[in-house]
Amino acid sequence: MSSDSTTTLAELRNLVRRFVEERDWRQFHSPKNLSMSLAIEAAELMEHFQWIDIAESRQVGEDSGKLAEVRDEIADVLCYLLALANELDIDLSGAIRDKMVKNAAKYPVERSRGRYAPPEREGNAP
Amino acid sequence: MSSDSTTTLAELRNLVRRFVEERDWRQFHSPKNLSMSLAIEAAELMEHFQWIDIAESRQVGEDSGKLAEVRDEIADVLCYLLALANELDIDLSGAIRDKMVKNAAKYPVERSRGRYAPPEREGNAP
Amino acid sequence: MSSDSTTTLAELRNLVRRFVEERDWRQFHSPKNLSMSLAIEAAELMEHFQWIDIAESRQVGEDSGKLAEVRDEIADVLCYLLALANELDIDLSGAIRDKMVKNAAKYPVERSRGRYAPPEREGNAP
Amino acid sequence: MSSDSTTTLAELRNLVRRFVEERDWRQFHSPKNLSMSLAIEAAELMEHFQWIDIAESRQVGEDSGKLAEVRDEIADVLCYLLALANELDIDLSGAIRDKMVKNAAKYPVERSRGRYAPPEREGNAP
Numbered sequence: 001m002s003s004d005s006t007t008t009l010a011e012l013r014n015l016v017r018r019f020v021e022e023r024d025w026r027q028f029h030s031p032k033n034l035s036m037s038l039a040i041e042a043a044e045l046m047e048h049f050q051w052i053d054i055a056e057s058r059q060v061g062e063d064s065g066k067l068a069e070v071r072d073e074i075a076d077v078l079c080y081l082l083a084l085a086n087e088l089d090i091d092l093s094g095a096i097r098d099k100m101v102k103n104a105a106k107y108p109v110e111r112s113r114g115r116y117a118p119p120e121r122e123g124n125a126p
Numbered sequence: 127m128s129s130d131s132t133t134t135l136a137e138l139r140n141l142v143r144r145f146v147e148e149r150d151w152r153q154f155h156s157p158k159n160l161s162m163s164l165a166i167e168a169a170e171l172m173e174h175f176q177w178i179d180i181a182e183s184r185q186v187g188e189d190s191g192k193l194a195e196v197r198d199e200i201a202d203v204l205c206y207l208l209a210l211a212n213e214l215d216i217d218l219s220g221a222i223r224d225k226m227v228k229n230a231a232k233y234p235v236e237r238s239r240g241r242y243a244p245p246e247r248e249g250n251a252p
Numbered sequence: 253m254s255s256d257s258t259t260t261l262a263e264l265r266n267l268v269r270r271f272v273e274e275r276d277w278r279q280f281h282s283p284k285n286l287s288m289s290l291a292i293e294a295a296e297l298m299e300h301f302q303w304i305d306i307a308e309s310r311q312v313g314e315d316s317g318k319l320a321e322v323r324d325e326i327a328d329v330l331c332y333l334l335a336l337a338n339e340l341d342i343d344l345s346g347a348i349r350d351k352m353v354k355n356a357a358k359y360p361v362e363r364s365r366g367r368y369a370p371p372e373r374e375g376n377a378p
Numbered sequence: 379m380s381s382d383s384t385t386t387l388a389e390l391r392n393l394v395r396r397f398v399e400e401r402d403w404r405q406f407h408s409p410k411n412l413s414m415s416l417a418i419e420a421a422e423l424m425e426h427f428q429w430i431d432i433a434e435s436r437q438v439g440e441d442s443g444k445l446a447e448v449r450d451e452i453a454d455v456l457c458y459l460l461a462l463a464n465e466l467d468i469d470l471s472g473a474i475r476d477k478m479v480k481n482a483a484k485y486p487v488e489r490s491r492g493r494y495a496p497p498e499r500e501g502n503a504p
Contacts, residue, residue, distance in 0.1 A: 009133055010131040019229065023240070039168040047292050050292060075218075079226075090196075112149045170421070257387075261386075264474055291424050356397070366405070
């Protein structure tokens with residue numbers, strides 16, 4: 001059973017909050033610094049896909065060693081995202097739901113199927 | 127009541143999965159491309175903190191206009207993170223919990239309080 | 253005497269070109285991969301400034317150890333930038349000059365002095 | 379005739395220095411902020427290669443419209459790199475030459491030909 005099916009966002013946020021508070025690290029966790037941290041961790045994640053091609057990147061899930069490394073980096077990105085949401089008191093579920101409504105308007109199903117640009121203009125964004 | 131306190135990770139993952147599948151976008155969603163997307167969105171989030179200082183960045187939560195923009199960017203980062211977890215079939219709650227155990231070993235509470243480097247070496251990492 | 257005052261861009265481009273060709277690495281140096289590499293190196297550079305404040309970052313030039321590390325990261329970013337310019341056959345001097353003309357039009361001296369936003373709109377960009 | 383063959387690094391650095399000083403922008407140009415700017419511009423460059431595959435990215439040079447956009451982004455990255463070198467008073471030519479010596483030791487020609495990892499370990503880095 002996957003624990004994502006029973007774990008709420010709030011539980012993970014609390015895990016991160018406690019870790020930060022126990023170490024008195026909120027003094028370093030300004031939104032400016034956390035936004036840098038998030039970008040740095042995203043780059044470290046990207047490093048695992050830097051020199052391989054698109055097809056090979058789809059095989060990473062089959063290689064348990066590589067997958068473990070990628071899983072670790074994804075956790076780092078998510079930790080900083082949760083820390084930032086904690087600092088700014090942003091409800092992530094609400095933010096995602098609101099964004100998906102906007103995205104659905106920007107990329108209507110019938111006109112976006114298999115196309116990665118919004119219908120109204122040339123662009124780049126699934 | 128915050129919806130993060132009742133929303134599971136799996137619910138958000140399904141929201142993203144459905145959006146992607148309805149548009150037949152999995153063909154674009156290779157882990158390589160998604161890692162780039164995550165880094166691009168993290169940079170867009172960082173842009174909101176680019177020219178302000180650390181103290182000002184802590185005030186962003188007070189400015190509802192700016193907060194709405196930042197909230198939108200955070201949602202974008204999280205969407206791609208969830209999409210990547212979907213592609214690689216990674217349980218995020220487990221990944222975070224495992225990482226927090228490693229982090230707790232690397233940054234023991236007593237020796238890390240108010241210090242942003244691991245005790246054993248000079249470094250840079252809350 | 254600084255060697256930047258006597259070294260042309262072409263000399264540095266040739267240095268990188270030779271290094272890449274000797275190792276038969278052009279096969280890895282697609283523009284897509286190089287753009288990722290550039291972003292990854294930029295993040296590694298940023299890591300040196302992640303947890304320090306703005307004033308401290310101005311002191312990095314006084315600390316010879318830190319400066320050496322930062323200098324190394326800047327070299328990495330520039331190497332990939334030159335490699336990308338080589339792959340796409342872009343004249344960098346021309347690209348910069350053209351961009352500075354656009355920037356000068358966007359940020360007229362009198363109306364941009366000490367302000368980091370273009371005059372016509374709120375924005376974020378020195 | 380390519381202007382990179384006659385333009386020195388110092389000339390481009392002066393171009394950027396003058397632009398920044400005329401607008402009294404050094405106050406915003408702390409190394410911390412400039413490292414963020416560099417990463418942000420690198421991400422904007424990467425955006426042009428986000429959804430295309432490796433082979434397509436090699437064709438960008440043939441498409442004059444796309445090439446012009448990419449050239450513009452590369453100029454932005456280089457501008458911030460030059461601004462950072464100006465702030466920290468780093469000689470770029472010397473930095474690159476020193477780094478290439480290190481890289482040549484790390485990736486000896488005979489053992490690195492066509493392989494993108496250093497010989498001594500599994501890794502990821504042309």
